[in-house]
Amino acid sequence: MSILTGFIEPTSGTAFINGHDIRTDMVAIRKDIGICPQYNALFDKLTVQEHLWFYAQLKGSGVNDIERYVSSIPTIRGTLF
Structure with a gap:
């Protein structure tokens, strides 16, 4: 899992996720x-x-997306829940 999520670089070979190569397309x-x-x-x-x-x-x-999402969550006495 660490290799597939980019936490550890593979020592050899590669894998593809949705057509993207883990060696070159981790951003996508x-x-x-x-x-x-x-x-x-x-x-x-x-x-x-x-x-x-x-x-x-x-x-x-x-x-902007984060602010909109976080502000849409109900609060009780100022605490998100």
Whole structure:
């Protein structure tokens, strides 16, 4: 999985995801895939809103799209839920 998501470079050979080569097209590939780790991928010091911003930026979302999405989520006493 680490090779297919670009975390580790392959030592030989290649693989294709949706027709894109993992050696040369990781930017295009990362727009279409994700990975869900088996451990807690949340950070103790970040709020829910900060987590949304962080992961949206990792996926390449633009600032305007992130602001629109985050502001559309209901809040209770200023806390996203």
